[in-house]
Amino acid sequence: MTDSRARRIELGFAMATEAGDISRRYFEDQDLDVDLKADGSPVTEADRQIELRLREAVSAEFGDDGFTGEEFPDTPGTSGYRWIVDPIDGTKSFVRGVPLYANLIALQEGDEIVFGIINLPSAGILVHAEKGKGCWRNGTRVSVSDRPSLDGAYVMATWLEDWDPSVISDLHSQNVVLRTWGDAFGYAMVACGHADAVVDYTARVFDLAPMPVILREAGGRFTSLDGREVFDAGNGIASNGRIHHLLLPWVSPTFDHSGPQDHLGKGIRV
Template identity: 40%
Template sequence: MSERTESLLQAAADVAEFAAGVAMQWYGAGVTVETKGDGSPVTIADREAERQARAWIERRFPHDGLVGEEFETVRGDAKRRWIFDPIDGTKAFVRGVPLWGTLVACCEGDTVLAGAACYPAVKETVAAARGEGCWWNGSRAQVSSVSALAEATALVTDSRFPARPHRRDAWFDLVANVAVSRTWGDCYGYLLVATGRAEIMVDDIMNPWDSAALQPIITEAGGRFSDWRGRATAFGGDVIATNAALANATHRYLLESSAGATGDS
């Protein structure tokens, strides 16, 4: 990437691109799909990409912790840790749909220092770090300036979203007021928001490896990233990501109080 010195930002981008390249070796190859205990799919591509990403970090940052979707945590008490999702969008990956990505985040506590997402099948990488901006294929990324819901594009991963009935009602109330709604989901939706091609992306359930890398990408591109309670966190278990201009309007539909979400945290 241009105009930046070697940094955690560069490391996050490099390891995301490296691991995505590993996963690409199996893309379109008809890999065997296994089902994990939580019902989600996994393949040899997921496991090998994460294994090699962990080894990449071990060689360069041997004292840092390692957290990922497919393997046990290493050095969980380390001050700084790297969080991996080797293939975000495995269901798309195994069907030959290119809207999947590799996510990498570097964190201290609950602060995400840097995050990167590589989408090798569509040849796009976006990466960001606190105070260093968001970069998309070597150029600055910026959320859109769309300020009217009637002109906005709103995205979600699955048409069956959300699972919680009161959230479903809120989502469809929002969708009734936007120009376009699509299920260009998983991490690809956040790429579109960060690069100004969509305005709203929402997820009902997010693990740390799903969301950590995306927070700095959205915020450093000028957007807003919160959970459904309005907290600016990458670890809230759910996500509302918007451009800056539509954050308040979106939150009026979607934000929920603790009292109103009993049993849904």
């Protein structure tokens, strides 16, 4: 690891601490004001304040770095590094008093995510990974589950509204357990071995940026729903790696879900 990357990773941890402090203050405020963005999704002053503070922190120390966040326009960079931040992932949970929201921070070097953080400040959990150095939960190294089949697998979903009902039925027929512990918390569950997979049919780049390095360093796998190892496809699936090729055909939007018998023996070579 270069000294340049190491200094940025130190900043990343400091940013997570500050984002967590701001999040908790607003989370505990019963009079939190909630606005709706043009797409109908909620946004709070906490979202905006956190992102502005993190942008200021990066600008002060690494003014040539790029920055992509949810609430404000992209800042281009020339250093070869880009920060990708979701100030509060799971704002719907946040505004309803559910402590499973997260601050997401990713550091991209060239075309690769080399560092990622899932910070769940009100749950007291921080999951992070750095390329080549493993995945860690509150200072303890963690890894994905060793479940080899869909039978009994716990699969997380942020919501089920965009799931084909036939897919839900087919997965249930294979004894898959579906739970909506979604958003970043679902990915943390998979990385720490508490769940076996998580599927996102609709997600944006800042929702998913930390996941490739976190899942890889935990021994798992992250891809788009068409099997590509990218985080900017508008969707994603993370798993323990062992069931990735088994689950992917069932949840892929391009697959023909005409009936359970059509899935037998089929798979996507990834």
